[in-house]
Amino acid sequence: MEFTKMHGLGNDFIVIYSEKELPSHAAELAIKWCNRFFGIGADGLVYILPSEKADFQMRIINSDGTEAEQCGNAIRCVAKYVYDHGHIDRENITIQTIGAGVQPVRLTVEDGKVSKVRVDMGAPVLDGLKIPTTIDETPVVNQPIEAGDSSFRFTAVSMGNPHCVIYVKDAVNFDLATWGPKLEAHPFFPKKINVEFATVKDREHIDMRVWERGAGPTLACGTGACATLVSSVLNGLTERAAWVRLKGGDLFIEWNEEDNHVYMTGPAAFVFTGKIIENEI
Ligand SMILES: N[C@@H](CCC[C@H](N)C(=O)O)C(=O)O
Numbered sequence: 001m002e003f004t005k006m007h008g009l010g011n012d013f014i015v016i017y018s019e020k021e022l023p024s025h026a027a028e029l030a031i032k033w034c035n036r037f038f039g040i041g042a043d044g045l046v047y048i049l050p051s052e053k054a055d056f057q058m059r060i061i062n063s064d065g066t067e068a069e070q071c072g073n074a075i076r077c078v079a080k081y082v083y084d085h086g087h088i089d090r091e092n093i094t095i096q097t098i099g100a101g102v103q104p105v106r107l108t109v110e111d112g113k114v115s116k117v118r119v120d121m122g123a124p125v126l127d128g129l130k131i132p133t134t135i136d137e138t139p140v141v142n143q144p145i146e147a148g149d150s151s152f153r154f155t156a157v158s159m160g161n162p163h164c165v166i167y168v169k170d171a172v173n174f175d176l177a178t179w180g181p182k183l184e185a186h187p188f189f190p191k192k193i194n195v196e197f198a199t200v201k202d203r204e205h206i207d208m209r210v211w212e213r214g215a216g217p218t219l220a221c222g223t224g225a226c227a228t229l230v231s232s233v234l235n236g237l238t239e240r241a242a243w244v245r246l247k248g249g250d251l252f253i254e255w256n257e258e259d260n261h262v263y264m265t266g267p268a269a270f271v272f273t274g275k276i277i278e279n280e281i
Contacts, residue, residue, distance in 0.1 A: 001276045001278065002016075002275055002276075003040065003273065003275075004081065004272075004273045004274075005040065005042065005270075005271040006081065006269060006271060007073070007268070007271060008072070008073025008074065008220060008248075008266060008267070009073060009248035009250075010218075010247065011073040011074075011219055011221060011248060012271070013042050013045070013073075014033050014034065014040050014042045014046065015046045015078070016045070016046070017081065017085070018047060018048070022049060022059050026045065026059070026061050027066070027067070028065065030063060031063070031064065031065045033276065034063035035063075040274070043062070043215045044060050044068070045060070046058060046071070046077065047060075047061075048082065051095075053102050054096035055095065056087075056093070056096070058071075058074060058075055058078045058097055062214025062215045063214065064214045064215065068161050068213070068214065069099020069100065069160045069161045070159060070160030071097075071222065071223065072223040072226060073220055073221065075095055075103065075119050076105075076119065076264075076266060076268040079093060079095065079107055079114060079119075079268065080107075080113075080117065080268040080269075083109070084270075091107045092106055092107075097160060099161055100160025100161075103120055103121065105117060105118070105119050106118040106119075114268065116266070117265070117267070118263060118264070118265040119222075119263070119264045121160075121222075121226050121261065121262040122160065122261055123259075123260045123261055123262070124159055124226070124230045124255070124260075125157070126138050126157065126158075128156065130158065131157070132189070132190050133156050133162075133164075133189055133193075134187070135156070139157075141155045142155060143155070143156075145166075147179060147182040147183050148179075150179070152166045152179075152183070155231040155234060155235060156193075157226075157227040157230045159226045161194065162189065162192075162193045162194065162213070163231075164189065164194070164196070165231035166197050166198070167197075167199065168198070171197045171198050171207045172199070172209065176197065176209055176217045177217065179197075180195050180217065181216075183211070192214075193213055194210065194211070194221060194227075195210065195213075196221070196227060198231070198232070200232060201245075203237070203238045203239050204238065204239055204243060205245060206228055206229070206232055206244050207245050208225060208244050208245065208246055209246070210246070219246065219248030220248040222251060222266070225244035225251040229241075229242055229253040229262070240255045240256070240257060249267070250266075251264055252264075253265075
């Protein structure tokens with residue numbers, strides 16, 4: 001079976017293009033193939049599938065085998081894949097996700113190849129129970145949370161998938177491995193959560209590091225960057241448009257006042273293609 005390795009700012013994926021349905025054992029395949037020592041190595045397994053509602057459908061399975069509702073970096077990779085491989089020749093396309101519905105995507109094409117992707121990520125969900133958290137408030141802003149022997153304050157946002165944003169003094173050097181897993185599995189979050197640690201540098205620049213649900217520390221998180229911008233606006237810390245600076249690079253995020261939608265702009269890249277020898281890994 002053919003696969004393509006791609007990344008969005010270092011958040012890497014094994015991408016499979018298929019005319020069929022998601023295989024019933026996709027979770028098992030994700031665990032095997034995403035393994036960085038015994039497999040291909042990736043943060044997630046992404047399937048590009050046919051859709052009845054949009055040009056394509058994306059499904060994303062985290063490296064631990066759990067399916068996510070949405071993935072910002074993967075959707076940019078999907079857009080580049082389908083255009084650069086000639087599956088579509090329009091620069092405005094739609095991609096269906098399971099958690100955030102059908103998302104309009106605008107491609108910037110240079111020399112026949114996609115160089116940049118702008119995704120309409122839809123409206124953020126701010127209702128505490130719908131995110132979901134156990135907190136019956138809208139929005140869930142600057143709430144205290146205890147983890148281990150430390151206390152933090154978090155703001156919760158869903159971009160189709162759940163996020164909790166915590167402001168720290170120095171996000172770039174933050175100890176993700178200690179606090180990420182404790183917060184990801186905190187009882188406040190019935191479906192677990194993606195955890196963003198952020199430092200606002202000025203009203204248009206935020207440094208962010210992420211501990212992802214089902215994948216651990218990754219170099220970038222598109223939905224996490226969107227959630228961080230929304231959280232920063234709710235906390236009065238930034239403008240409605242800002243750069244979110246991740247370990248793997250920067251994303252430009254806008255929360256539009258008129259339609260309430262969040263727009264994410266960034267790159268996507270191919271790494272290599274390969275063939276999986278069934279039953280060998
Ligand atoms: N890296 C992604 C998010 C992938 C899914 C996430 N780990 C979850 O379980 O919700 C992004 O770029 O948005």
